[in-house]
Amino acid sequence: MTEISVRMGELAASADPGTVLVSLGLGSCIGLALVDAGAGVAGLAHIMLPGPGEAAKRPPATFADTGVAALLGRVLELGARRMRLSAVIVGGAQMFGSAVQLQVGARNDEAVRAALGAARLPVAAADTGGATGRTVRVYVDDACVTSRPAGGTETALLGGLAVTA
Amino acid sequence: MRTNYSENELDALRELANIGSGTAATSLSGLLGMPIDVAVPSASALPLADAIDAAGPAEQLVTGVAIALEGDLDGAAIMLFPDEDVRTLCGLLGLEADSEMAASALGEVVNILGASYLGALGSLTGLQFELGPPNTVYDMLGAILGSILAVGAGSGDVALMLDSALIIEGQSCSLSFLLIPTADGVDGLLAQLGLG
Numbered sequence: 044m045t046e047i048s049v050r051m052g053e054l055a056a057s058a059d060p061g062t063v064l065v066s067l068g069l070g071s072c073i074g075l076a077l078v079d080a081g082a083g084v085a086g087l088a089h090i091m092l093p094g095p096g097e098a099a100k101r102p103p104a105t106f107a108d109t110g111v112a113a114l115l116g117r118v119l120e121l122g123a124r125r126m127r128l129s130a131v132i133v134g135g136a137q138m139f140g141s142a143v144q145l146q147v148g149a150r151n152d153e154a155v156r157a158a159l160g161a162a163r164l165p166v167a168a169a170d171t172g173g174a175t176g177r178t179v180r181v182y183v184d185d186a187c188v189t190s191r192p193a194g195g196t197e198t199a200l201l202g203g204l205a206v207t208a
Numbered sequence: 209m210r211t212n213y214s215e216n217e218l219d220a221l222r223e224l225a226n227i228g229s230g231t232a233a234t235s236l237s238g239l240l241g242m243p244i245d246v247a248v249p250s251a252s253a254l255p256l257a258d259a260i261d262a263a264g265p266a267e268q269l270v271t272g273v274a275i276a277l278e279g280d281l282d283g284a285a286i287m288l289f290p291d292e293d294v295r296t297l298c299g300l301l302g303l304e305a306d307s308e309m310a311a312s313a314l315g316e317v318v319n320i321l322g323a324s325y326l327g328a329l330g331s332l333t334g335l336q337f338e339l340g341p342p343n344t345v346y347d348m349l350g351a352i353l354g355s356i357l358a359v360g361a362g363s364g365d366v367a368l369m370l371d372s373a374l375i376i377e378g379q380s381c382s383l384s385f386l387l388i389p390t391a392d393g394v395d396g397l398l399a400q401l402g403l404g
Binding site: 050051052053067068069070071072091092101102105136138139140146147148174175176177178193194 | 256257260261265266267269274343345346347348349350351352353354355357358359365
């Protein structure tokens with residue numbers, strides 16, 4: 044298994060069954076996975092902010108709207124079929140209780156769901172909100188998406204649990 | 209939008225951090241009753257993802273205490289404590305590391321260090337800003353720092369981090385005080401130093 048780390052503002056997609064896409068330690072950020080189990084294609088974007096991102100000269104995965112569009116483009120390029128895609132979202136926590144100016148998790152969650160809705164991509168599973176950081180893993184092989192909260196265990200949100208960590 | 213800073217600018221910011229951390233070290237020394245050494249601070253402008261990698265492993269569980277800054281200097285100050293540093297600090301303060309007292313004491317330590325560091329910065333630059341209350345969380349390093357960087361660096365892809373190490377003598381414990389101004393916050397600091 045090769046792990047590809049998808050860091051803040053980055054995205055990656057793969058059709059190689061030996062690949063695991065991972066975003067470690069998501070706080071207010073969102074890990075958005077798009078998976079086509081039939082084609083064996085999956086992608087992961089590490090979205091930081093709600094957007095809009097169109098006018099900003101920044102990597103597309105920085106924002107919810109441009110991130111959804113860019114990730115969709117990448118998985119389609121690799122042979123995914125739009126009608127078969129499942130979207131999974133993880134993250135969007137409110138890490139700091141009372142410091143309003145440091146909060147963006149809930150807005151990220153809303154913006155990613157809105158962008159998915161606009162692209163007619165159904166949300167198959169989600170593990171968002173709360174006050175805990177999470178790690179998301181996408182196993183291309185089994186079309187499996189997992190979430191692991193800080194100090195907790197890895198559980199499958201989509202597909203079977205590929206690896207018991 | 210700024211994507212980088214010159215060596216001159218980074219030197220000036222490093223000097224600011226040096227003065228801030230010197231003042232913070234005096235406070236910490238008073239608090240613990242022990243001598244504190246200050247290493248030369250680092251000022252680095254890094255892409256956001258690299259900034260997290262520079263701070264440590266993204267999944268490592270740490271206690272993070274963040275203070276939001278608002279006013280002429282926007283941004284956040286944050287200290288990240290690995291478990292062993294929490295134990296050392298609590299030991300020096302005479303507290304059980306797992307107690308609720310410990311979390312609140314750590315928040316207070318950061319509050320005191322932040323007030324002295326940022327107070328020195330304020331009087332030096334004439335910038336007016338307010339410090340929010342300390343917010344203490346125990347979570348993955350990447351989740352804590354990433355959430356601050358996402359908001360703080362809203363207008364740029366580069367995070368400017370001023371990192372000061374406060375070394376507690378004889379304890380092999382080095383506390384890192386991170387000041388992360390927003391892009392506008394950095395410009396404000398530089399302008400006050402005649403480099404804007």
